[in-house]
Amino acid sequence: MSYGDAMNATNSRTRREERRAEIVRAALEVIAERGYRGASLAAVAERVGLTQQGLLHYFPTKDALLVAVLEERDQWDAVPDSRWRVDLLASLVEYNAMRPGIIQTFSALLGESVTEGHPARGYFTERYVRVRANMAGVLRTEYGDRLPNGLTPERAAPLLVAVMDGLQYQWLLDPESVDMPGAFRDFLALLGEEA
């Protein structure tokens, strides 16, 4: 392969990657607006100026596109597990409050995932097992084997995750009334208090 051929191959791979990323971003928007079951490949294709046939060249099925959307999800929180700290969680919630679109996408997907045979169900089930373990690790690093209130990190972890998710719904529905980062800081303070 000549140098020129190699460059062309690289450019074409890059263009393909960029196009895929653009399609995934469009899918995130369409899911935020309509949910996954309400989303159509046609709507995603239209948003990026492709025909539905053209889109299928990148993602052969709606489920394949969902997989790419969920992989995208896994990218953002990609702080190595060992590097998470309680104060970083507060920053994450502050940051989330500045990106309602993406929080809307995943709150809608989480809601749908509990319906029968939903293609994101396995993803969320595994994700929560991982996230609870991860949060228990964060709490252990901060407090040792017992929090000041006597709970083990493993028992506090599902509460921590539940508060983050539950506040997102209240906040998405009514951002004027719900101070999501402030409420989450209140919860972290509760967790750190002596019994």
Place this chain on the structure above:
Amino acid sequence: MSYGDAMNATNSRTRREERRAEIVRAALEVIAERGYRGASLAAVAERVGLTQQGLLHYFPTKDALLVAVLEERDQWDAVPDSRWRVDLLASLVEYNAMRPGIIQTFSALLGESVTEGHPARGYFTERYVRVRANMAGVLRTEYGDRLPNGLTPERAAPLLVAVMDGLQYQWLLDPESVDMPGAFRDFLALLGEEA
């Protein structure tokens, strides 16, 4: 109107009410399985042995049926606001853990409600304003103007609601791993502890 006519009118009203209730129950099931956007009037009609045309005689639109479903939701927690107590909340969560179907319906609906123009959005937004106020009242009755940890009832209320909702998603996805009532009791203990 003769006595017989009056009886017939009453019976026919009762039959109509029973039929409506049966349709609403079928709608709750279909929404649990497919979400609201994924639910069709045809699927609900089939479940109660009606044609779609027959169903429209009871509920002229899908949104009208949703309104009836949401009114049904409001029935269950219909303990008068002034009668709620913190220990009753723990019992409510125990009870919820015995009825995954209905919790699935409303977790799916809550998730969808954050998407654009969803017909249940107004309902959930108003419901949360009311539920947060209600929970603040419960906490005030229990603890006065400050919880032992120093939070006001108004600041603790969104956390209480968030934990209930958030735990439901984790539990619906993975009932073997998540002890929803136990985790909720842990949270209530946290709320009642001194700073």
